[in-house]
Amino acid sequence: MNTSALLASSFFLALFAFTGAEFIYDSDGDIVSNGGKYYLLPRREGGGAIKGATINKPKSRSCYLAVVAEPLNENGWAVKIGTPYRLFHISDDHPLNVSFARLPSNACTHSPSWIVASVTGLDTDPVMVGKPEEFSVPRSGYFYIKKYESTQFYSFVFCY
Template sequence: MASFLFPTAAITLLLLVLSPSPSVAGPILDVDGDILQNGGDYYILPAFRPLISSAEEGGLRLTPAEDSSPCPLFITNSWTKRGLPVKISTLYFIPILTTSFPIIFSFDKVSTTCNKPLRWWVAPSDANNNSYVIVGTKGPFKPTYVFNIKEAGKDVYNIKFCHITESDIFRVSAMDCKDVTLLDDGKLGVAENSPFPFVFKKYSPKKIASYVD
């Protein structure tokens, strides 16, 4: 019975924490002031760029591991390109996206040698205690592990990665959230107290291209 109660309680707590409250939740806006559409494709750009960069540079791209294996792929950014569009969605049946909803990020407008879905997932910490955001893996995509988007200013947002932890002593569930940010090696990862402000720009469909370096 205990093995059943914890997942149920954990999922319930997750929905309570991540479900929008009228006093705190609001629509997520792109740089044009339009509300993000559930399942829409957007460029995720740094909110603050070097003066030499234009307002549409600094987007995300995919980078293979050092051994050049096709999967998984790391996410980095390019200060000289707009980068890849990212599909942003939630499992809730709503047409628009608001803060506090659990969010799914994935690349679906890119051709790579990795034949697995390019959905974001956070890998376990490596030997250097770095936790990277990677794509090209099957997960595990547990309902208790989610991304969400938090407002950080006018049309500026932070991306969080949250999961439920359980105390071995008191059997109490708690939400642990970290910031999705660029780590020291330039790869997208998660870290505590390291917010990296992003803005969203609508993707204009042209053609599927490869942005894997």
């Protein structure tokens, strides 16, 4: 390792230590890798899985694809989690891009990226799948992973 890379690494580690950031761990106890693929399981009795569900567009034959939690006895759809920063691991203060690792061939979109957008007929802004231009009111911002209360579980949050 050359000297400039060592100094840059030392600076980053010192900066990381002072921010109070904590690494995010998967269910095997490993630190979540930047760009890694994972199955997300909703925290509830009886298990469940994260997958996509279609929402028909009003007065149209096309549809939207929404991210939903389903009470399934399977893993659901694999999700790719990555930060725009060139890092090996994810911590709770990194802004994240989240996407499905693979979409089914009959999906309503060709983009696997998760976004938050207003959808006609819904009272809240749900997590949707697609490109911002596919929605009339996409929200700009990033997802973060935060510890759920004082448990070993995590939640995704979206910040504008």
